[in-house]
Amino acid sequence: xxxxxxxxxxxxxxxxxxxxxxxxxxxxxxxxxxxxxxxxxxxxxxxxxxxxxxxxxxxxxxxxxxxxxxxxxxxxxxxxxxxxxxxxxxxxxxxxxxxxxxxxxxxxxxxxxxxxxxxxxxxxxxxxxxxxxxxxxxxxxxxxxxxxxxxxxxxxxxxxxxxxxxxxxxxxxxxxxxxxxxxxxxxxxxxxxxxxxxxxxxxxxxxxxxxxxxxxxxxxxxxxxxxxxxxxxxxxxxxxxxxxxxxxxxxxxxxxxxxxxxxxxxxxxxxxxxxxxxxxxxxxxxxxxxxxxxxxxxxxxxxxxxxxxxxxxxxxxxxxxxxxxxxxxxxxxxxxxxxxxxxxxxxxxxxxxxxxxxxxxxxxxxxxxxxxxxxxxxxxxxxxxxxxxxxxxxxxxxxxxxxxxxxxxxxxxxxxxxxxxxxxxxxxxxxxxxxxxxxxxxxxxxxxxx
Numbered sequence: 025x026x027x028x029x030x031x032x033x034x035x036x037x038x039x040x041x042x043x044x045x046x047x048x049x050x051x052x053x054x055x056x057x058x059x060x061x062x063x064x065x066x067x068x069x070x071x072x073x074x075x076x077x078x079x080x081x082x083x084x085x086x087x088x089x090x091x092x093x094x095x096x097x098x099x100x101x102x103x104x105x106x107x108x109x110x111x112x113x114x115x116x117x118x119x120x121x122x123x124x125x126x127x128x129x130x131x132x133x134x135x136x137x138x139x140x141x142x143x144x145x146x147x148x149x150x151x152x153x154x155x156x157x158x159x160x161x162x163x164x165x166x167x168x169x170x171x172x173x174x175x176x177x178x179x180x181x182x183x184x185x186x187x188x189x190x191x192x193x194x195x196x197x198x199x200x201x202x203x204x205x206x207x208x209x210x211x212x213x214x215x216x217x218x219x220x221x222x223x224x225x226x227x228x229x230x231x232x233x234x235x236x237x238x239x240x241x242x243x244x245x246x247x248x249x250x251x252x253x254x255x256x257x258x259x260x261x262x263x264x265x266x267x268x269x270x271x272x273x274x275x276x277x278x279x280x281x282x283x284x285x286x287x288x289x290x291x292x293x294x295x296x297x298x299x300x301x302x303x304x305x306x307x308x309x310x311x312x313x314x315x316x317x318x319x320x321x322x323x324x325x326x327x328x329x330x331x332x333x334x335x336x337x338x339x340x341x342x343x344x345x346x347x348x349x350x351x352x353x354x355x356x357x358x359x360x361x362x363x364x365x366x367x368x369x370x371x372x373x374x375x376x377x378x379x380x381x382x383x384x385x386x387x388x389x390x391x392x393x394x395x396x397x398x399x400x401x402x403x404x405x406x407x408x409x410x411x412x413x414x415x416x417x418x419x420x421x422x423x424x425x426x427x428x429x430x431x432x433x434x435x436x437x438x439x440x441x442x443x444x445x446x447x448x449x450x451x452x453x454x455x456x457x458x459x460x461x462x463x464x465x466x467x468x469x470x471x472x473x474x
Contacts, residue, residue, distance in 0.1 A: 033419075033472040034429070034448035034459075037438030041284030041332070042465040046275040050075040050100065051293050052454055054323075056083050057203070058128055058263045060134055061235050062104030064111075064210060067260035070227050074265055078115040078453045079124035081372075086131050089115035094422075107397035109258060110211045116142035118178070121146045123379060123424065123453045124207050126200055128177070129158045131203030136167035137187035137211035146176040149379050149424035155179055157196075158204045165208050189214035193246075196374065197347040199224040199297075200258055200292050204248070204376035206232065207241075212254040216290055221247040224347045225297040235261055235473040250418035256370065266293035266325045270351045273301055274430050275465060277355045279330035281362045281411070281438040287465060290327040291320075300349030301356060302328070308336045308363055333410045338361035343371025350374050354431040357386050361395045362438060363408035373402035379450075389420035393443060417441030426450040430458060437467055444472075 050073040060083065062069030073078065074097075084094045084102070091113035107113070112135055119142055121128035128144055132155070135142055145151065156175030163169070166184030171177060181413035189212045192205050202218050206228055209216025229250060232239050238253035272289045279285035294302075294314070305312050311331040318325055338360060346369075349356070353375055361365035375382040383404050387397040394415035396407040416439025422429035428446045436443030448471070451458050459469055 029449060031447035032237050032449040033444060033446055034433060035442050035470050035472065036433040036446040037442040037468040038439065039282065039437055039466055039468040041286070042279050042282050042467060043286050044463055044465050046272070046287055046289045048267045048271040048275065048289060048370070048461065049455060049457065050078065051268040052077065052079060052270065053126065053225060054231070054265050055080045055295070056130055057227055058265060059083050059087050059094065059104060060130055060207065061231055061258060062260070063087040063090060063094070063106045064109050064134060065106035065235060065258040065260045067106065067110045069104045069106065069260045070262045071104070072264050072378050073100050075268060077456050078122055079127055082120065082122040082124055083131065086119045086121065086127070089117065089119060098306045099173060101372065106260065109255060110138055112138045112140060113220060115142055118145055121150060121387065123147050123150055123450060125150060125153055125379065129155070129200040129204050130207060131176050132158055132162060133207035133208070136162040136181060136183050136208045137165050138183045139185040141180060141182045143178060143180045147298060151177040154377060157198065157201050161190065161192045161201065161205050162208055162232055164192065165212055169276070187212040189216045191217040192219070194218060194220045197222040198374070199228070203228040205381060206250065206252055209252045210237070210256070213381040216252045216254060219246050219251045221249070221270055222347050223248055223297055225295065228297065229304045233258055250382050252282045266320060266323050267291045269293050269298050269301070271356050272328060273352045274311065274434055274455070275462065276328060277359050278434045278437050278462070278467065280305065280333045280336070280359055283334070285330070285332045287330050288327060289330070291325055292328050294324045294326050297348050300345040301352035304339070304345065304349065304356065305359065307339050308359070309333060310336065336408070336417055338363045338365035338367040338408050341367065341369045346371040346374070351427060354382050354386050354427050355434055356433045357390060357406050358431050359391060360406035360408050361414050361435065362411055366405050366407050367378050368403065368405045370403040372404070379425040380428060382425065383430060385421065385423050385425065385428045386431065389418065392418035392420065393435060393439060414439045415441060416443045417448060419444040422447045422450060424450050426453050426455065430455065433469055
């Protein structure tokens, strides 16, 4: 069942060339953080280009529950009148974060150093995901948590009345954990230090600096050492959200495997901690180029052009690149199915605890469509059949996971037989315009209920 209603089965069929401009939604990571930091400011933060998927709307609702005035002005334009650092009110109701692991973990962080109690829940997928990776470091500040067995939602967090700053080494690469600790550190006196051995997406650090926080990053033998001075007065900003590279991945990858395609995806964020997929695709032989490269709002952006690439080759994806493309491995595995030879993807154990076990979900679905997949605890390998040789014909389980659903629909655009997913409803959490956008480019995606 979809996270927000009855299942929506979808089928994707081979189509003609995909052509045109794909105006993908705003970046989800930046959208979440814009609302949260806007709520922790004094004054009005204005936002344009906000992703209006369900995940982000759930975060907007949560910020209202904490006392911020969050207004939708239409067309992706929003404003947030914040309550200041340490100014959160205790919500009257349970905070429902739907399907969003990013939303719930960041919100836990931003409230953990305020003397309030908050109960969090989500849909079936989110309630099955582990939260100890966030609640353990938040406990160092003085926050307490009580949840279901295994550290799972529903869960109540009792914020620290007298928080202390912490020094925390992130045990596995996770921008969510790093960001939760930094957001908690905002309302703790003194300096909070986060150390990560492998660089993860740095939107939180960039945005904290733009809001006026005192934050530094130093590369040492320990890794990236991020130091935040607590209890600043954050200054309201205007944020123009770049378009989401994780959403851009789907029209880009579809263009690479559908004959004759030529798709332009404008204004895509190319933060180096997020652009690993595009680097990988180029190494596989993809005809992918950056146009009009520029800096907007402190983030590098460009227009991406993707053209059909019939001679893709399987490669070894460097393990150290995983953090910069962790959400894109499912659709990368689809491209790998149309490459010649093996694409080996190590260092990806994080995929086991996303909205679903994404390695297993893609393995089962790809195998049902005629592709050989091998996997281990933190790696998987897809043996590609080359252009024009992927059978298709199966119905795949989406496991309430938006990226799994979209990846299999991209697969069906170039297989010999159609590919279906049992439930495309979760796509709305991150890419609510996926169907009309892909249809406008020439894709053939249908719902069984129409």
